Amino acid sequence: MRRATTMPVFAPGWRPRWGSECLILAAGGVYFLAAAPFIPGLASWENLGNLLSNLLPLLVIAVGQTLVLIAGGIDLSATAIMAVTSVAGAMVMRGVPGHGPVAALAGVGVMLGMGTAVGWGNGFAITRLRLPAFMVTLTSMMFFSGLALWLTQSQKINGLPAAFNALGGNLAVELILTTAVVGLTAWGLGRLLAGRWLYAVGHNPRAALISGVPVGPVVMAAYAFSGGAAALGAVLLTGRGETGDPVLGRYLMLDVIGAAVLGGASFFGGRGGVGGTAAGVLFIKLVDNSLSLQGCSHFTIMMVKGGLILAAALADGGRRRLAGEDQGGRA
Amino acid sequence: MNRPGARLLRGALNQASLILFALVFAGFGSLSAKFLSPANLLNILLQSAPTVIVAVGMTFVLLTGGVDLSVGAVMFVGAALAGKAAPGGAGPAAAVGLMLAAGALLGLGNGFLVARLKVIPFVVTLAVMSIGRGFGLWLTETRALNLSNEFLQVGAARVLGVPVPVLLAGAVLVAATVVLGATPFGRQLYAVGQNAAAARRAGVNTRRILLIAYVLSGVCAGLGGFLSLAQLGAVSSKFGENYEFKAIAAAVLGGASLQGGRGRIFPGALLGATLIQAVENGLVILNADPYLYPLVTSAVIFLAVLVDATRTSLLAESHRRQIRVEP
Amino acid sequence: MIEFQGIEKRFAGVRAVGPVSFDLPPGATLGLVGENGAGKSTLMNLLGGNLQPDAGSMRLAERPYAPHGPAEAMRCGIAFIHQELNLFGNLTIAENLFLTRFPRWWRSPFIYRTGLRAEAGKLLAQVGLELDPHTPMDRLAVGECQLVEIAKALAGDPRLIIFDEPTSSLSTREAERLFALMAGFRRQGRSLIYISHALGDVLRLCDDLVILRDGLVAGRGPARDFTIPRLISLMAGRVPEATAPAPTPPREPAGAVALAVRGVSRPGVVRDISFELRRGEILGIAGMMGAGRSELARILFGLDAPAAGELRLHGRPLQGATVRERVRRGMAFVTEDRRGEGLCLEASVADNLALAALPAFARGRARRIDRPGLQAALTPVKAAVRLTADADGRAVKTLSGGNQQKVVLAKWLLTKPGVIILDEPTRGIDVGAKCEIHELIRALAAAGTAVLLISSELEELTALCDRLLVLNRGEITATLARAEFDQARILAAALPGERSA
Structure with a gap:
């Protein structure tokens, strides 16, 4: 008996389903256990702390991307939003006199507001102007990464308020912030009206519309959320680096989309979830971390990650074919 | 619907990319007489030759309803191979062979994964992009490689007064137009892009069509990479970066649809690629801040996509079935 | 051979x-x-x-x-x-x-x-x-x-x-x-x-x-x-009661006007459509393929805008109301394209059933779904359409056409609609499910719902409906009361005249 690909609103009791998230979580566990004896330092507390702090910003951004993927879209502009909010926030904080908590607050507010606004703009162009999501977010990626470079003339912006740097630099703060945002999102996807609407829109926007779902606003909200999540990731990373960086996150797109896909999100919409994406992020960062400890260069890691995403897509395809689900051959 | 104004508007929208093209040229031309000089126009063609070729390959993939994000990495792998082989005495001829072979091989990999193993094109080509770029960086040890002067000579050479890159781009355009328009493969490619399941039922070998489309995209990326190399004379670690987006933008500007089944090589891909290059060239001539280039280019692309979407929805409106003829 | x-x-x-x-x-x-x-x-x-x-x-x-x-x-x-x-x-x-x-x-x-x-x-x-x-x-x-x-x-x-x-x-x-x-x-x-x-x-x-x-x-x-x-x-595999569904027994005169349509036109689609649909009434729309029946339904449900005319739901104007507002005010629409517009095929039966009624079960400012309440409301609805209880977690696409259509109907029953528009509700489904859906339509009307039934099967229309409109090239060419139902008469009104050839 084939079962639905998303958890129903009323799960008749939790039971392990061999969905993508379990698969990837298990793969991550096996990998960790197998690699730990051979890579000295992998299982040390210090390294695990490192791993965690590297993982959290990516998790926030990938969760934002997951929401867009559930809605059946794609957000290529997430990394550009990170860069532009990073420099805009830094400029604002440098401009606010005092360099104290007030400046930090203003900076964070500007960054989150700007990220959400850019994401909302993407959503507006996609739903109201009916432009293809790929092209809209592609052009906004080009535009905002260009804007970040133009604003700073490629210079990094130093001298940010200490209160701001503490946000990204302090693991405990970072952990609490991220857990709150990600946990609330996971809860909302399953339990709130908006979350159920999001899945319905991703499954079939026409059926959702006829069932009284406000399709346009839901999709716009997903993009706005993705933009906001990218900005929050930028807050964490900018604080950690203590600089406004015009090329922040430029190589992160692969990790973001890879994590979501590893976690079972689909480009056809309606599939995926926060749990899966978190498992995907964990796996990618674990591989990243273990290879770095082994002294592998960044290009080796790039190749491995590419191969990993391919393998995951193949495994997921195989799993779904075994389960008798349909496959699509289009982007 | 039959008011002359509406008809004029629809006519204008149908030729939107041409009009946009003319507007850009007229705009820059009015700001600087130098822009429209024959030498500069030829220069634009010369600069856009690699993009034209890569965009042609991209059009094949877009027509199937897929996308190829790996073309930039393919260019880089080919260039890295050529760069590694060059000090050992390999000239441009050997380099072009290497680059085409690398393109065909990576394209074959993409095509195999998409057509046979049915993995989503976006994921496949994103992964191959990462693998390819990593491999290229490993080859070059992340250092820039300088090539012999022979390469630059190829880039600057002329046959009957026409630069070799322009000739090559022209040849690719003609060949691709003929393949798409006048061979069974080309027509079947359109069918697969329109509705792959229906094409399979109709007896079209959809796997073969998909495979060939990705191989052609890889080969075009290899050739485009060679021309780009011949113009730059060196391989940096950023060679070909973001070229996939440039090629997609060029193909879409020329009227290709990301949904598949719609798009043309001529004038589509040619127009799109030269338009992007013309904007950049015009900004250079106007001595604009180089940081503004991506801002203006992306704005132009956005505008073109917007116009195209308006056109499509207006056409859909007028194609809608009429139940009754209004008196 | x-x-x-x-x-x-x-x-x-x-x-x-x-x-x-x-x-x-x-x-x-x-x-x-x-x-x-x-x-x-x-x-x-x-x-x-x-x-x-x-x-x-x-x-x-x-x-x-x-x-x-x-x-x-x-x-x-x-x-x-x-x-x-x-x-x-x-x-x-x-x-x-x-x-x-x-x-x-x-x-x-x-x-x-x-x-x-x-x-x-x-x-x-x-x-x-x-x-x-x-x-x-x-x-x-x-x-x-x-x-x-x-x-x-x-x-x-x-x-x-x-x-x-x-x-x-x-x-x-x-x-x-x-x-x-x-x-x-x-x-x-x-x-x-x-x-x-x-x-x-x-x-x-x-x-x-x-x-x-x-x-x-x-x-x-x-x-x-x-x-x-x-x-x-x-x-x-069994003896049919009859080829056509048994006629609806004569009933009390219908109640108050639920949906009033006055002079609705949309260029190229429909012209000057006026009718009243009463509570508890089953009003049929007959016509040839392409006569504008589905297009009219889309206009009534707010998916396309009329160029002229007025719509009133329970006496209050519907002008400018979005689909979402119409659903909230008690309208329901079973489209002819079950797979394309009626269902989220990949999603579970339970998610599909709940979709239209979700806002009614959203509590508080965060609009949290009241899951026990929803579950409780679903049980009688599932029983009404005879969907087995264990279907909840299955993907809708694994169900037969008849059961899929029952899911669509049950989705709307959950919203307790005052007006339901059914566009070819029994097309392409098996005989057993068809009978069940006919019974369901009668039960809905008996409970006071106003039903607008579009169908290409004349037997279905004449058996179920209290009144029949015939649509021809976007115009109403006949309005027939139950006593006037006659295949030849309906066909004559539905067939386009020679001038249209």
Whole structure:
């Protein structure tokens, strides 16, 4: 008996389903256990702390991307939003006199507001102007990464308020912030009206519309959320680096989309979830971390990650074919 | 619907990319007489030759309803191979062979994964992009490689007064137009892009069509990479970066649809690629801040996509079935 | 001509067809009937090479026949005209006809356009379609597309042509044109297999019949030995109460006006539509395919905007109300496109059932879903449509067509609608589910819901409705009360006049 690909609103009791998230979580566990004896330092507390702090910003951004993927879209502009909010926030904080908590607050507010606004703009162009999501977010990626470079003339912006740097630099703060945002999102996807609407829109926007779902606003909200999540990731990373960086996150797109896909999100919409994406992020960062400890260069890691995403897509395809689900051959 | 104004508007929208093209040229031309000089126009063609070729390959993939994000990495792998082989005495001829072979091989990999193993094109080509770029960086040890002067000579050479890159781009355009328009493969490619399941039922070998489309995209990326190399004379670690987006933008500007089944090589891909290059060239001539280039280019692309979407929805409106003829 | 010997096909271990054995004499027309899911399409896909059997064999003209793909089946002289048309709007008619066998310039890979046009012209002439072969396909009407599909089948000069539900999207006139073509093919000595739910057509057109039920042959013989009631009982495996649903018993006069429509027009679609729909009333809309029935329903539900006219729901204007507001105010719409617009196929049954009523179960400012409340509300609704309780977690796409339609209905029942618009609610579903849906519609009306029923089946309309509107080219040409229901009268109002030819 084939079962639905998303958890129903009323799960008749939790039971392990061999969905993508379990698969990837298990793969991550096996990998960790197998690699730990051979890579000295992998299982040390210090390294695990490192791993965690590297993982959290990516998790926030990938969760934002997951929401867009559930809605059946794609957000290529997430990394550009990170860069532009990073420099805009830094400029604002440098401009606010005092360099104290007030400046930090203003900076964070500007960054989150700007990220959400850019994401909302993407959503507006996609739903109201009916432009293809790929092209809209592609052009906004080009535009905002260009804007970040133009604003700073490629210079990094130093001298940010200490209160701001503490946000990204302090693991405990970072952990609490991220857990709150990600946990609330996971809860909302399953339990709130908006979350159920999001899945319905991703499954079939026409059926959702006829069932009284406000399709346009839901999709716009997903993009706005993705933009906001990218900005929050930028807050964490900018604080950690203590600089406004015009090329922040430029190589992160692969990790973001890879994590979501590893976690079972689909480009056809309606599939995926926060749990899966978190498992995907964990796996990618674990591989990243273990290879770095082994002294592998960044290009080796790039190749491995590419191969990993391919393998995951193949495994997921195989799993779904075994389960008798349909496959699509289009982007 | 039959008011002359509406008809004029629809006519204008149908030729939107041409009009946009003319507007850009007229705009820059009015700001600087130098822009429209024959030498500069030829220069634009010369600069856009690699993009034209890569965009042609991209059009094949877009027509199937897929996308190829790996073309930039393919260019880089080919260039890295050529760069590694060059000090050992390999000239441009050997380099072009290497680059085409690398393109065909990576394209074959993409095509195999998409057509046979049915993995989503976006994921496949994103992964191959990462693998390819990593491999290229490993080859070059992340250092820039300088090539012999022979390469630059190829880039600057002329046959009957026409630069070799322009000739090559022209040849690719003609060949691709003929393949798409006048061979069974080309027509079947359109069918697969329109509705792959229906094409399979109709007896079209959809796997073969998909495979060939990705191989052609890889080969075009290899050739485009060679021309780009011949113009730059060196391989940096950023060679070909973001070229996939440039090629997609060029193909879409020329009227290709990301949904598949719609798009043309001529004038589509040619127009799109030269338009992007013309904007950049015009900004250079106007001595604009180089940081503004991506801002203006992306704005132009956005505008073109917007116009195209308006056109499509207006056409859909007028194609809608009429139940009754209004008196 | 063709012989099935113990053919069997399984999907994921579940038997879809067989073992089935029967044969078709050369030059004969075979009617293949059965409920949805009885295995007709699977059997024909085996014949057409789209699927390979798990057991058994086929013989074509006394020789073993085991095609590995549609192309091979075509070479063997078997043409398959699918229910959904395999045509490409971005190609020309000629290119569609010769997609897999383009004429070439001598030994070159290039298409010989002049030859292509000539060959295509010949094929189009055979089906009586007078169009330039280089016309783009997307300019053609549905009936013309069907003819192109048949012309495509003729290109291989087939000995056997399979028609799978060819009339389901055709007007009466287009269908008659198709039947005339089929008669021509028979005179040319070709064998035909005709699959249809229109049993009257099947009896009229076919020499032999094969009735499938649950993948097995439930009956076969010359067509003259069968009647429609007997066919139905063989298809369903039980004795039918009657061919048509029993008429709704006479009821109390209907209640207050629920939906008032006044002078609604939309250029090119409908003109000056006015009617009133009362509580507890079942109002039918009859008309030919393309008369504007579904388009009118879309306007009423707010999916398309009317250019003129006024809509009132329970006395309050509906102007400018979005679909969401209409749903909140008690409107419901079962569309004709069940899979495309009615359901999220990949999602679970429970998620589909809950979708329209979700806002009513959202609590607090965060709009948290009250899951126990929703669960409790669902139980009686599922019982009303006789959906089994364990279906909740299954993906809707794994259900049969009838059960899928019940999910759509149950989704709307959960919203407790005051006005429900049903567009072809029983199209393409099996006889059993059809009866259940008819009962459900009556129960809805009896409970005071205003029902607007659009259907192409006159029996369905005349049995269920209290009143009937006839739509013709976007205009109401007749309003009939129950006593005036008469097939001839309805058809006369629905058929376009000669001026429109």
